[in-house]
Amino acid sequence: MSTAAYVFDAYGTLFDVHAAVRRHAEQAGPEYQRFSEMWRAKQLEYSWVRTLMGSYRDFWQLTEEALDYTLARFPSVDRSLRADLLSAYWTLDCYPEVPAVLKDLKSRGAKLAILSNGSPAMLEAAVKNAALDVILDDVFSVDAIRAYKTAPQVYDMVTTAYRLYPEAVSFQSSNRWDVAGAQKFGFRTVWINRLDLPDEYADHGPDLILPNLASL
Structure with missing residues (x-):
């Protein structure tokens, strides 16, 4: 066919998906690649878990929640970058x-x-x-x-x-x-x-x- x-x-x-963090790599510091990988991994994990639970939230909410978790796991990354990282995600x-x-x-x-x-x-x-x-x-x-x-x-x-x-x-x-x-x-x-x-x-x-x- x-x-x-x-x-x-x-x-x-x-x-x-890693373009957002890469744009702010200097400010994020030497762990920026691991930071970006965790952000992505948690974003996907939340989508799978919520589908299995039947508890839907849209992907933007999951992206924000995944970023907040990742910032908590990487205290070396300044939380003031949060708004810039989220903004960059809209124009990957x-x-x-x-x-x-x-x-x-x-x-x-x-x-x-x-x-x-x-x-x-x-x-x-x-x-x-x-x-x-x-x-x-x-x-x-x-x-x-x-x-x-x-x-x-x-x-x-x-x-x-x-x-x-x-x-x-x-x-x-x-x-x-x-x-x-x-x-x-x-x-x-x-x-x-x-x-x-x-x-x-x-x-x-x-x-x-x-x-x-x-x-x-």
């Missing part, structure tokens, strides 16, 4: 290959969309900042169903909206757990392994592994 839609995870796949850098790749896929006549845990406001800001709003057809936020990836109903948002069988969708994510969820749902999956990480979830493997989006 030909690909009718290319669907992308946002954070870590199109947008660099997109990876350099992203605009050209999306334009090329668009020229092939396929639908292009984001499917993300991000809140609608967060995604709108990131997409506009990267000038991707003129390329993408749709931006799907889990906020519409109040559950986070890897809940199957998240991936079903795409097939329902586009009236497609799952196998007609190519789903790209840098998050291996997200690829596993999408594969289990029935999407064709591409793991964008930007950090050359070892594979996991062997029973739900990707159809393709790429170091970035340029070879898509």
Whole structure:
């Protein structure tokens, strides 16, 4: 079956989640990389735990709560950076290959969309900042169903909206757990392994592994 839609995870796949802390690396100090990694890890942990509990809060709230936890764990980082770090998260850098790749896929006549845990406001800001709003057809936020990836109903948002069988969708994510969820749902999956990480979830493997989006 030909690909009718290319669907992308946002954070870590199109947008660099560590760009916010990197912009303030000098003020954050020598532990800024570990700080950024914990912020991201807690943000995701909160999304999984809240979905399992059935206690939804939007992704921006989780981002704030994860930052507060991380600041508490890293007393060397000045809490006065909080507002600047949160502000930077609204305009994360997109990876350099992203605009050209999306334009090329668009020229092939396929639908292009984001499917993300991000809140609608967060995604709108990131997409506009990267000038991707003129390329993408749709931006799907889990906020519409109040559950986070890897809940199957998240991936079903795409097939329902586009009236497609799952196998007609190519789903790209840098998050291996997200690829596993999408594969289990029935999407064709591409793991964008930007950090050359070892594979996991062997029973739900990707159809393709790429170091970035340029070879898509």
